[in-house]
Amino acid sequence: MQRNTKLTWSLLLIVSLLTVAPVIMLILGSFSSSLHSFGNFTFKKYISVYSDPMLLGILGNTAVFVLGSAALATVLAIYLAYMNNRTDIPFKVLFRVLSVVPMMIPHVLFAVSWALLLNPSNGILNMWLQKLFFLSKAPFNIYTIPGMVLVEGLLDLPVAYLIISPAMASFDASLEESSRVFKSGPVKTLFRITLPILKPAILAAFILCVVRGLASFAVPSVLGMPGRVYVLSTFIYRAVTMSLIADYGKAAAIGMSILAISIGLIYVYRYYTRYSDKFVTVSSRGFKPTVVELRGAKAPLFAILIIISSLLIVLPVLTLLYTSLVPYIMAPGREAFSSMSLRHWHTVIKDPVSLRSLKNSLFLGLAGATVGSFLSILISYVIVKVKSRASGFLESISFLSFSFPGIVIGIGFMWYFVRTPIYASIWALFLAYVATYLPYGIRPMTSAFIQIHSSLEESSLVSGASFATTMRRIVVPLLVPGIVSSWVLLASMFFRELSVSVVLSRPGTEVLAVQILRFSEDGQWGRLSALGLIMIAVATIMVVGVNALGARFKPGESREKKKPKNWQAA
Amino acid sequence: MEIKIRGLKKHFFSEGKLIKALDGVNLDIKANKIFTLLGPSGCGKTTLLRCIVGLETPDEGEIQIGNTIVWSKDKKIYVPTEKRELGMVFQTYAIWPHMDVFNNVAYPLQNMKLPKDDIARRVAKVLDFVQLSGFEKRPSTRLSGGQQQRVALARALVAEPKVILFDEPLSNLDAKLREETRKELKTFLGELNITAVYVTHDRVEALALSDIIGVMNAGNIVEQGSPTKIYFDADHRFVADFIGRANIIPAKIYSQAGPYTEVDTPIGRFSCQKRSFDAKDELMLCIRPEFISFESPDNKGDEGDNLNRVTGQIKQMIFVGEVFETEIRIGDTGLMAKLDPETKYKEGDKLVLAVKPGHCLLVSK
Known part of the structure; x- marks a missing residue:
């Protein structure tokens, strides 16, 4: 007992320093006039931000962008979840691919690939369509709100899918069957029974997408800023990068309102999901809900699935590959193919900044994920196995950063670290990453701990094993799947982190996503694509490799059907 | 150990x-x-x-x-x-x-x-x-x-x-x-x-x-x-x-003099297993359904065998496989009993219930 109390309190201290401290610094910072006059209380920043005539337009843009993309993601997710769990659509393996692969394509690259396809001056698809239909100007412009909504909606689709699909899979089929018995067709049953019952999951998915849209920085910066369409997150970015003197006080003051909205929304999200994450989830093997036969509708519905998959995975990767090989952006054709070369690849491999960013991101991904997973094991142990008031408090502050938009918490960390020697060092990024993404590490670990029924430990004690032996031979081996999930999730998020890094990264501590953003701001599309493809390849090797390693430790075949991770990708 | x-x-x-x-x-x-x-x-x-x-x-x-x-x-x-x-x-x-x-x-x-x-x-x-x-x-x-x-x-x-x-x-x-x-x-x-x-x-x-x-x-x-x-x-x-199904009927001591303890219940006087109680104790008579046997009203069997006998009417019979679970009314009191699956009795029939004193268990309330 003594040992547990000590552990709980030291974790409380560590987690407070990681998650509570930056929030406090953000609040204090918003009342200060500059980084160097910290503590001189002033309302100046709030007044200047909230009386800015641009603000109303920005709020409007933000609302349309966030709600539009969340709605798009949720509707597409419902469609995919229904197709996968309830119909006889072919190639169901596609759904697994769709929910995992986007993890390996960083958001900033995804946004860039759409800019390459549909920008109004030389978008590849635009040029091609122009030629095909003899149009006088480009038919599409991605640098608009509808363009941003489309891309952000596609990016948030896997997240919404991973919430809605398990809910639809664990749905009691007899509720639907009884509706069929009482003379409702499959379509009527879907709208009268299935969707209303799934309302909590659907709302939870929608809210989570709203929060992610609010925090999104990649899409607004790559697709919004060229067309001067600003939302709150790029408004913050502008405050710290576009004026002569970076105004961190103003950024903090804007950040406060995003933070407040996010925390409010996450509270609502937790309300809707309060039951789904509490219980031991038993995979219902052999249980098959009734399958709706699509018959004639099969072909068109399958076509939609194929289109979504190619928009999400094939098109971005192909675009990057094509752009990395041609000397400048041109419509695909004989001329393009004859001028292809590895020139951009050579430039990138010899570019010292790109190499340094690759090295930094690799370090942050590997070391950060290792430290983050270790911390997650300890925190999850306390949350699940030590039931005390302190452990409950630890749970709430560990999940605090789940509602932090990266760029806002980055500003908070700026106010925090500028007073310490780690400012502008790689450790600033390291700590900020671990703090910001801690919930993503804890989540798979707690569900792994919950799955270890206490009688498995107790029977070990009864068999004469000490506490240490029980840990070594029973608990840790059973935790391996959870440890692997935590590590992979953290590593892939750290490896392509953008929104925290964009504030904290300094010359010498460049990271990949920031370097991609710089290339995009400079219009260096060829180098960007080459570096981006290297990034995707490394991330894929990392995820696949660790999963394969973890699979060797899997107990029997009992964990074949793992519960999909509810949270993913930032 | x-x-x-x-x-x-x-x-x-x-x-x-x-x-x-x-x-x-x-x-x-x-x-x-x-x-x-x-x-x-x-x-x-x-x-x-x-x-x-x-x-x-x-x-x-x-x-x-x-x-x-x-x-x-x-x-x-x-x-x-x-x-x-x-x-x-x-x-x-x-x-x-x-x-x-x-x-x-x-x-x-x-x-x-x-x-x-x-x-x-x-x-x-x-x-x-x-x-x-x-x-x-x-x-x-x-x-x-x-x-x-x-x-x-x-x-x-x-x-x-x-x-x-x-x-x-x-x-x-x-x-x-x-x-x-x-x-x-x-x-x-x-x-x-x-x-x-x-x-x-x-x-x-x-x-x-x-x-x-x-x-x-x-x-x-x-x-x-x-x-x-x-x-x-x-x-x-x-x-x-708790240990089995039982009919539990309130009972009052009538006599503890003989080889059995005799009690008065709403369905008549019963001779029960010998156990010493205070005369004023409120008791419960406990009879398990499987120990109730049946006799037809015209053939009352041997009166000298010390069996407790009461006459009742079958209210309901539910076939559960090995027996009929049967509810028998005696005045206002209902008793659960078990009838042989091949029984000739049917719902509404009158019959005599017989219980050995050894199967009449008295417990304190």
């Missing part, structure tokens, strides 16, 4: 309410017998078992296993679970999913740091005993419920403990398998010289398996005795009611 429990108390707070899981339990469990703790859920039986094995710490009292005190509040003794050298079969079996059958069963021996070939020999022996020879390399996730149960038993027995504990080990099996496994378990335990403490809420299981049953209610042992004593001759109304 004998288990002695003195003044054991364990209180919980749940949702602001104090729950007395163990309310001063005193209990002696005799060596090499199968002792069953029987009671409704929440009566404290599992808490008592977990205190014996050391997974739960009592608030007060003392537990002695053999000659060793394993827990005592006053003497400040606490022997941790892993040092108590007991065997236990968990309700969920707690078979470790990441180990094969051999490693699950060998685990207690591995903790004793025995030589490898010794372990192999003993595991083979115990697997043979539970009829799982050849299953050594089977991953434990590929076992049926009954096989998991036997692996759990093998693991509990392999270190040859003097005491083995069972926490509702059959409750996760389906009805047919439960019956088979119960028989098996009875055979296994009969062949061993071991003290077994068995927790269950299933009265049939308790009656079938035990040498001695202790019936628990609200944190106390209400009564203990052999299965027949508990079934036929319970001292407490709670026990009589």
Whole structure:
């Protein structure tokens, strides 16, 4: 007992320093006039931000962008979840691919690939369509709100899918069957029974997408800023990068309102999901809900699935590959193919900044994920196995950063670290990453701990094993799947982190996503694509490799059907 | 080994309410017998078992296993679970999913740091005993419920403990398998010289398996005795009611002079098992449905046989397979009885009920 109390309190201290401290610094910072006059209380920043005539337009843009993309993601997710769990659509393996692969394509690259396809001056698809239909100007412009909504909606689709699909899979089929018995067709049953019952999951998915849209920085910066369409997150970015003197006080003051909205929304999200994450989830093997036969509708519905998959995975990767090989952006054709070369690849491999960013991101991904997973094991142990008031408090502050938009918490960390020697060092990024993404590490670990029924430990004690032996031979081996999930999730998020890094990264501590953003701001599309493809390849090797390693430790075949991770990708 | 429990108390707070899981339990469990703790859920039986094995710490009292005190509040003794050298079969079996059958069963021996070939020999022996020879390399996730149960038993027995504990080990099996496994378990335990403490809420299981049953209610042992004593001759109304189906009728003493205690009830005067009560005691007459026999109204049988006889009318007959569960009205009182499936009686018929005095049990209210 003594040992547990000590552990709980030291974790409380560590987690407070990681998650509570930056929030406090953000609040204090918003009342200060500059980084160097910290503590001189002033309302100046709030007044200047909230009386800015641009603000109303920005709020409007933000609302349309966030709600539009969340709605798009949720509707597409419902469609995919229904197709996968309830119909006889072919190639169901596609759904697994769709929910995992986007993890390996960083958001900033995804946004860039759409800019390459549909920008109004030389978008590849635009040029091609122009030629095909003899149009006088480009038919599409991605640098608009509808363009941003489309891309952000596609990016948030896997997240919404991973919430809605398990809910639809664990749905009691007899509720639907009884509706069929009482003379409702499959379509009527879907709208009268299935969707209303799934309302909590659907709302939870929608809210989570709203929060992610609010925090999104990649899409607004790559697709919004060229067309001067600003939302709150790029408004913050502008405050710290576009004026002569970076105004961190103003950024903090804007950040406060995003933070407040996010925390409010996450509270609502937790309300809707309060039951789904509490219980031991038993995979219902052999249980098959009734399958709706699509018959004639099969072909068109399958076509939609194929289109979504190619928009999400094939098109971005192909675009990057094509752009990395041609000397400048041109419509695909004989001329393009004859001028292809590895020139951009050579430039990138010899570019010292790109190499340094690759090295930094690799370090942050590997070391950060290792430290983050270790911390997650300890925190999850306390949350699940030590039931005390302190452990409950630890749970709430560990999940605090789940509602932090990266760029806002980055500003908070700026106010925090500028007073310490780690400012502008790689450790600033390291700590900020671990703090910001801690919930993503804890989540798979707690569900792994919950799955270890206490009688498995107790029977070990009864068999004469000490506490240490029980840990070594029973608990840790059973935790391996959870440890692997935590590590992979953290590593892939750290490896392509953008929104925290964009504030904290300094010359010498460049990271990949920031370097991609710089290339995009400079219009260096060829180098960007080459570096981006290297990034995707490394991330894929990392995820696949660790999963394969973890699979060797899997107990029997009992964990074949793992519960999909509810949270993913930032 | 004998288990002695003195003044054991364990209180919980749940949702602001104090729950007395163990309310001063005193209990002696005799060596090499199968002792069953029987009671409704929440009566404290599992808490008592977990205190014996050391997974739960009592608030007060003392537990002695053999000659060793394993827990005592006053003497400040606490022997941790892993040092108590007991065997236990968990309700969920707690078979470790990441180990094969051999490693699950060998685990207690591995903790004793025995030589490898010794372990192999003993595991083979115990697997043979539970009829799982050849299953050594089977991953434990590929076992049926009954096989998991036997692996759990093998693991509990392999270190040859003097005491083995069972926490509702059959409750996760389906009805047919439960019956088979119960028989098996009875055979296994009969062949061993071991003290077994068995927790269950299933009265049939308790009656079938035990040498001695202790019936628990609200944190106390209400009564203990052999299965027949508990079934036929319970001292407490709670026990009589819990151990089987019973018709319970209020009764008042008429006479205690003769060889039987005679009582007055709403359905007439009954001669009952001899037991001494205070004349003013409010009593309950307890008659099990299976001990009510029937005579037709015209042929009343031998009047000199001391049987209690009352006339009633069949209100309802429900066919459940081996019998008709029958409700018989006698005035305002309804009695449950069992009729032979090939009976000639039908609903609405009048008949005479006959009960031997030995099957009329009087318990205090």
